Structure formats: C-alpha cells, structure tokens
Amino acid sequence: MLHDPDLNSYLFIGAVLFVCGVICMATKRNAIGVLMGVELVLNGANVNFVAFSRYTTLGLDGQIFSLFVIVLAAAEAAVALAIVLNFYNNHLTVDVDRGNKLKG
Amino acid sequence: MSLFFTIFALAACLGAVAVVISQSVVRMAFWLIVSLGSVAGLFFLADADFIGAAQLLIYVGGTLVLLVFGIMLTASGPYMKIPASPGETVVAGLIGVMFLSMVFSTLPASKEWKQSPNYIAETVTPEFADSSEGNTLRPLGFALLGVRPDVGQDGAGYLLPFEIASVHLLVVLIGAAYLARAKRRQDNA
Amino acid sequence: MINTLAANSLSDAFDGLSVPLYGQLSSGDALVVAAIIHAVLVFHVFALCPFFLIWLERKGSGRIQDRLGPTRVGGRFGWLQSLADGIKLIQKEDLCPPVADAMLFRSAPYIVCLASFAAFVVLPFSHNWVAVSADCGLFILLSILSLEVFGIIMAGYSSGSKWSLFGGMREAAQMVSYEIPLAICALIPIVSAGSLNLGEIGDMQGGHLGNWFLFHDPFTFVAFFVFFVVLTAGCKRAPFDLAEAESELVGGFHTEYSGMRWSFFFMGEYASMFALCGVAAILFLGGWHTGIPGVDGLLQEWRLKGAESPEFSPLGYLANVIGAGVFVSKAAFGVFVQIWLRWTLPRLRIDQVMITCLKYFVPISCFLFLGATVWPLMWMFATDDGLTSAPFRSPLGNRATHAVSEGTKESSSTPQSSAPAEAPEDNSEAESAATGENTAMAEPITVGMNFSEVRQ
Numbered sequence: 001m002l003h004d005p006d007l008n009s010y011l012f013i014g015a016v017l018f019v020c021g022v023i024c025m026a027t028k029r030n031a032i033g034v035l036m037g038v039e040l041v042l043n044g045a046n047v048n049f050v051a052f053s054r055y056t057t058l059g060l061d062g063q064i065f066s067l068f069v070i071v072l073a074a075a076e077a078a079v080a081l082a083i084v085l086n087f088y089n090n091h092l093t094v095d096v097d098r099g100n101k102l103k104g
Numbered sequence: 105m106s107l108f109f110t111i112f113a114l115a116a117c118l119g120a121v122a123v124v125i126s127q128s129v130v131r132m133a134f135w136l137i138v139s140l141g142s143v144a145g146l147f148f149l150a151d152a153d154f155i156g157a158a159q160l161l162i163y164v165g166g167t168l169v170l171l172v173f174g175i176m177l178t179a180s181g182p183y184m185k186i187p188a189s190p191g192e193t194v195v196a197g198l199i200g201v202m203f204l205s206m207v208f209s210t211l212p213a214s215k216e217w218k219q220s221p222n223y224i225a226e227t228v229t230p231e232f233a234d235s236s237e238g239n240t241l242r243p244l245g246f247a248l249l250g251v252r253p254d255v256g257q258d259g260a261g262y263l264l265p266f267e268i269a270s271v272h273l274l275v276v277l278i279g280a281a282y283l284a285r286a287k288r289r290q291d292n293a
Numbered sequence: 294m295i296n297t298l299a300a301n302s303l304s305d306a307f308d309g310l311s312v313p314l315y316g317q318l319s320s321g322d323a324l325v326v327a328a329i330i331h332a333v334l335v336f337h338v339f340a341l342c343p344f345f346l347i348w349l350e351r352k353g354s355g356r357i358q359d360r361l362g363p364t365r366v367g368g369r370f371g372w373l374q375s376l377a378d379g380i381k382l383i384q385k386e387d388l389c390p391p392v393a394d395a396m397l398f399r400s401a402p403y404i405v406c407l408a409s410f411a412a413f414v415v416l417p418f419s420h421n422w423v424a425v426s427a428d429c430g431l432f433i434l435l436s437i438l439s440l441e442v443f444g445i446i447m448a449g450y451s452s453g454s455k456w457s458l459f460g461g462m463r464e465a466a467q468m469v470s471y472e473i474p475l476a477i478c479a480l481i482p483i484v485s486a487g488s489l490n491l492g493e494i495g496d497m498q499g500g501h502l503g504n505w506f507l508f509h510d511p512f513t514f515v516a517f518f519v520f521f522v523v524l525t526a527g528c529k530r531a532p533f534d535l536a537e538a539e540s541e542l543v544g545g546f547h548t549e550y551s552g553m554r555w556s557f558f559f560m561g562e563y564a565s566m567f568a569l570c571g572v573a574a575i576l577f578l579g580g581w582h583t584g585i586p587g588v589d590g591l592l593q594e595w596r597l598k599g600a601e602s603p604e605f606s607p608l609g610y611l612a613n614v615i616g617a618g619v620f621v622s623k624a625a626f627g628v629f630v631q632i633w634l635r636w637t638l639p640r641l642r643i644d645q646v647m648i649t650c651l652k653y654f655v656p657i658s659c660f661l662f663l664g665a666t667v668w669p670l671m672w673m674f675a676t677d678d679g680l681t682s683a684p685f686r687s688p689l690g691n692r693a694t695h696a697v698s699e700g701t702k703e704s705s706s707t708p709q710s711s712a713p714a715e716a717p718e719d720n721s722e723a724e725s726a727a728t729g730e731n732t733a734m735a736e737p738i739t740v741g742m743n744f745s746e747v748r749q
C-alpha cells in the first residue's frame with residue numbers, strides 16, 4: 001500500500017498546507033490567527049521548494065530558496081507582531097474587523 | 105521510509121486543517137507546531153537536513169514562540185475566542201475545497217519537470233567530498249558565499265541576496281522594536 | 294539521512310543471523326531489529342540520567358546544607374530514592390483543574406519530554422557511537438532543544454492559573470533570550486573545528502589536554518565559561534530559575550500539575566541538562582578523550598585495530614566503552630557543577646536575569662566570536678613570511694577550503710583555490726589540527742593518533 005514518496009506526494013502536502021493557510025487568512029478575525037495563516041502558506045511553498053530540489057534537477061537552489069523563505073518569514077512575523085501590538089494598544093482588541101477607521 | 109513519510113505527511117496535513125478549524129488561538133498555535141514540526145520531519149526525509157533544522161529552530165522555536173508571546177500580550181481574557189460567523193465559515197469552506205481541487209488539478213503537470221530521483225546526492229555533494237545523503241551543509245554555505253562549484257562557472261551564488269537578507273533583518277529588528285515600544289495608552293477612558 | 298543511521302552497522306552484524314523459531318533474518322528485518330535496539334538504548338540513557346541526577350541533586354544539596362540527604366532506600370546512600378519517588382508519583386491522582394484547557398494541559402509535559410529526548414538522537418557518546426551521525430548535528434540538537442520552551446509556555450498558559458501564566462511568560466522571555474548567546478558560544482569552537490558534526494568535533498580533540506578546544510585559544514577558553522553559565526540559564530536552573538521561583542510564584546509553570554505529568558517536566562529538565570552538558574563536553578572538553586597522552590594513544594590504537602579487523606573486535610569495543618564512560622562522567626560533572634551552583638548562589642530577579650543576558654552575555658559572546666574568527670589571522674602577521682607559509686588556517690576550516698579546491702579544479706576560475714588550499718605541511722601549532730581534519734575526512738579513526746604523533 002505504501003509506496004516510496006515521490007514529487008507528487010510532496011506537492012500534495014504543499015497544496016494542502018497552502019490552501020489551509022489561505023482559508024485561515026480569510027476566516028480568522030484574530031490578527032494573530034491571520035499571521036498563522038501566512039506561516040502555513042509560506043510553509044506550503046517551502047515544501048514545494050525542497051521537494052523540487054530533491055526530486056528534479058533543480059539542485060541546491062530549491063533548498064537555498066526555502067532557507068531565504070524561512071528567514072524572511074521570521075522577519076515578517078516580527079514586524080507583523082509589532083503592528084498587532086500597536087493595533088492592540090490603540091483598539092484594545094486584536095479583532096481585525098475592528099480596524100475600520102479608514103472606512104468611508 | 106514510506107512509513108515515516110506517511111506519518112509526517114498525515115500530521116502536517118491534519119495539523120494544518122486543525123489550525124483552520126480550532127477557535128482558540130493558543131490551540132491554533134499548538135496545531136501549527138504539530139504541522140510545522142512534521143514539515144521539518146518531511147525535510148529530513150527529503151535529504152535536506154539543514155533546512156529541516158532551520159525550520160525547527162527558526163519557525164517552531166522562534167517564530168511560533170514569538171506568536172504565543174503576542175497572544176499572551178494581547179489577550180483580554182483567558183482563552184480568548186473571536187468566532188467567525190457561520191455563513192463566513194461555510195463560504196470559506198466551499199472556496200477552500202474549490203481552491204484545493206484547482207491546485208490538485210495542476211499536480212499532473214509536475215511530470216513536465218525533468219525528474220531525477222537523487223540529483224543532489226549524485227551531482228552536488230560529491231563535489232564537496234561528502235558522500236552521505238542529506239549532507240548539504242557545505243554546499244549551502246558555499247552557495248551563500250557566492251561559490252558554486254557544483255554548477256560550474258555559470259552558476260550564480262547567493263552572496264548578494266544573503267547580504268540583503270542580513271541588512272533586511274537588521275532593519276526589521278530596529279523597525280519592530282520601534283513599532284512595539286511601550287506607548288502610553290491615550291484612549292483609556 | 295537513512296544511510297547515516299548507526300543502526301546500519303549493527304544490522305550488518307545481524308544480517309543473516311539465524312534466530313530460533315524464526316529462521317534467517319532478512320536485511321530489512323535486521324535493520325528494524327537493530328533500530329529498535331538502538332532506540333531502547335538511547336531511551337534508557339534518557340530515562341536513567343534523571344534517575345541518577347535527581348539522586349545526585351538530593352545528595353549534593355544535602356551535603357551543601359550540612360545534612361545527609363536520602364540514606365535508606367536501596368541500602369547504602371539511598372541510591373534507589375528516585376525509584377521510590379517514581380513509584381509514589383505514578384500512584385498519585387492525575388489532576389486537571391476545571392478552568393484549564395484540558396487538551397493543551399495534558400499534552401504539554403509530553404512536548405517537553407519529547408524535545409529533550411529527541412536531542413539524544415544526535416548526541417554521540419563515543420567514537421561513532423551515535424544514533425544519527427548528521428552533518429549538522431549540533432544545529433539539529435540546538436534546534437530540537439529549543440522546542441522544549443514551547444511545552445513550558447503551553448503548560449503555563451493552559452493551566453488557567455496566574456502563577457503558571459507568570460512562570461510561563463518569564464520562561465518564554467528567558468529561554469528565547471538565552472538561546473542567542475548559547476548559539477553564538479557554541480559556534481566559537483566550531484570556527485576552529487570547521488565542522489558541525491558532533492562526532493567529528495569530538496574525534497578532533499584526541500591526543501593530549503592541549504588539543505581540547507578549551508585550550509585552543511584564549512577566546513574559546515573564555516567562551517567555555519560563558520557557554521556554561523548560559524546553558525545553566527537555558528536549562529532554567531538556579532540562580533536563573535525564575536520560571537519556578539517558589540517564593541513568589543508557588544511552583545511556576547508546573548503549579549497545577551501532579552503525579553507523572555509533573556515528573557515528566559523534571560525528566561525533561563534533567564535530561565536536557567545532561568544533553569547540554571554533554572554538548573559542552575564535546576565542544577570544549579575533549580568529548581570521549583581522557584586528555585592523558587599515553588592513555589589516549591593506547592585507546593586510539595585499540596580503536597584502530599578494531600577498525601582494521603573485518604569482524605567484531607573486543608578491544609576496539611572496549612576502547613569505545615571507556616570513551617563513553619569518560620564522556621558520561623564529564624557531562625555528569627557538568628551537571629554536578631550546576632547542582633553545586635544551585636545550592637550556593639541566591640536567585641536573581643527577573644529583570645536582572647534579562648539584563649545579564651541581553652546587556653552582557655550577548656555582547657560578550659559576539660566579541661568572543663569575532664575574536665575566534667580573527668585569531669587565525671594573528672598567526673599570519675606573527676610570522677615573517679606572511680600569507681604563504683604561516684600556519685594559516687582559513688576561518689572556514691581546512692575541510693572547507695579543501696572541498697573548494699577540489700571542486701574548482703575543473704573550472705579553475707574561482708579565486709578561492711589559491712592561498713588557503715596550499716597550506717604548507719611542516720608547521721607546528723595550527724596545522725596539526727588541520728591535518729587531523731584532513732585525515733578525519735578519509736578515515737576518522739586515525740585522528741587521535743595523528744595528534745599524539747605530532748604533538749609529542
């Protein structure tokens with residue numbers, strides 16, 4: 001029943017992570033929940049990069065790309081969290097639907 | 105090999121689904137750990153040891169702890185929940201399923217890629233006199249220094265992106281510290 | 294990754310072995326059996342080290358406080374006290390407070406335990422005695438140990454108690470901050486070693502005391518002490534045990550826990566103390582080498598014989614057993630020093646803990662790291678001939694430059710192939726280590742011999 005993993009099985013996982021992340025970003029009203037969705041999306045991309053570097057002739061570039069994705073995701077999380085804290089300071093909540101001051 | 109792959113793959117996918125389903129933010133963080141940790145396991149299985157360890161250290165040990173820290177700093181009560189309305193959930197679920205089927209429909213296109221089951225172990229690591237699988241530490245380090253013996257003269261290194269990333273991290277450090285610094289709350293009344 | 298499992302060598306021994314009631318073992322079955330044996334062995338190390346260390350802690354604290362500590366259980370010295378404690382804890386009721394988030398509350402101890410157990414997978418105990426000999430072993434070990442903090446935060450948050458929450462928050466801040474100087478200090482001997490593989494780093498330090506990275510240069514010497522203090526803080530041990538400061542926080546993050554779940558936290562804590570002290574022993578204190586020239590040479594000779602002979606050699610095995618004993622006693626001594634510190638020094642305040650880390654340890658470790666990278670260049674300026682014949686080692690380590698010169702032979706366009714790769718053979722101090730590295734690549738077993746020949 002179990003066969004050795006191939007490129008498609010990795011891409012399958014990447015797709016599931018990506019879609020879950022997108023849904024998470026769309027439905028969560030908690031700002032930190034939205035952030036977690038972003039992390040899931042980036043991880044879906046990472047799985048694809050590593051899978052391509054393992055199973056195709058992409059070589060090392062896929063791994064380096066995923067390394068950069070990880071580093072930049074950490075940076076993104078730090079800045080986004082600072083913004084969330086600022087939002088919380090101003091609104092006393094992290095509900096993103098409440099950030100509607102610019103609404104006409 | 106395939107057994108471990110199945111375990112990690114299931115944990116990654118179910119963890120991701122559980123992140124979407126669960127309402128409490130801390131539980132979401134827990135499931136995210138399960139999911140991302142299993143993704144690190146998948147990286148180990150795909151012979152990317154360094155990436156897997158970086159994933160564990162930076163994502164799970166760093167970013168997620170930061171997120172939980174943020175949850176604790178912004179929680180207005182214990183086990184804070186901000187539920188979405190049922191209609192939204194149904195629409196999101198429908199769109200998600202459609203989106204997933206769309207992405208899956210593109211999977212057969214991966215046959216177009218020139219597949220090579222063990223490219224790195226056959227081509228890249230022998231250049232560095234390291235024979236074991238998953239041993240991409242040295243090639244990765246050299247690539248980040250701009251040296252690519254594995255692809256020959258035409259290969260581009262990653263020295264410039266590496267430098268940009270390091271400056272970017274410094275900017276982020278300062279920016280995040282500036283943004284998140286404690287300010288006196290004005291609208292307390 | 295699967296090829297680097299140490300279980301392979303054992304499975305080779307089992308391959309074709311006839312088993313009563315079963316017949317011949319196929320190679321796949323042999324691999325599974327060997328893997329199970331290794332897993333059981335590593336698990337026992339993991340389970341026994343809290344067992345022993347908790348007894349040591351009780352005895353040590355007793356001595357320091359001028360009392361006897363446990364004396365009765367198991368005859369002399371109360372050496373079975375931990376077992377009695379364990380049996381008592383298993384019998385206790387497994388409580389979960391009604392306000393707690395039950396799922397997270399119940400799973401948090403397992404995260405802590407799992408993280409510190411998984412760290413043992415890449416920790417070598419003697420030459421080639423390691424479950425997974427990964428090339429970035431140190432990195433994997435540190436990253437796995439960093440997961441432990443998550444279980445503690447989970448425990449603190451899900452208990453629904455303010456003591457636990459405060460403890461968890463402090464723990465998160467403290468462990469995340471102390472991870473930075475810990476990682477930087479761990480990198481300092483790596484600069485000299487040129488490898489992240491813990492097994493290789495240990496093998497490099499054979500010969501005599503001067504080959505330990507502790508005495509490699511002044512920066513590594515200072516770095517060891519910084520590393521030790523930082524790992525004490527990273528294991529949340531006194532005087533940095535703010536997360537469980539009894540006087541102010543009752544029990545900290547584990548206030549609400551009882552029975553076995555409570556003891557899982559302590560198993561995780563003692564196991565990660567042992568693992569980190571083991572890392573310190575490998576990085577700075579020569580790993581499984583005794584540091585006595587004659588003894589090390591003899592052991593290395595035995596290992597060499599064991600490696601040469603095609604079948605199992607008792608002498609080589611004995612050498613490894615002695616090496617493992619030396620390594621374990623070094624790590625246990627490190628834990629003992631931590632216990633000693635705990636019962637000697639008063640606890641810091643949380644702001645003092647954070648200031649110590651961020652204002653002192655981070656700059657100090659950054660300075661030491663810089664010094665360790667510049668140190669090889671000092672040799673370059675100290676000799677008259679300059680670049681070409683100085684005992685110059687590239688900061689990347691000789692293995693790395695070797696790899697590049699090999700890689701660029703065909704294209705011969707990259708500039709790296711010139712100076713460092715043509716390092717001379719006849720100098721004394723730094724080059725000996727480089728030679729060791731080169732031979733380590735070809736056949737790791739001869740490294741210690743090389744050292745003792747060159748240095749004596």
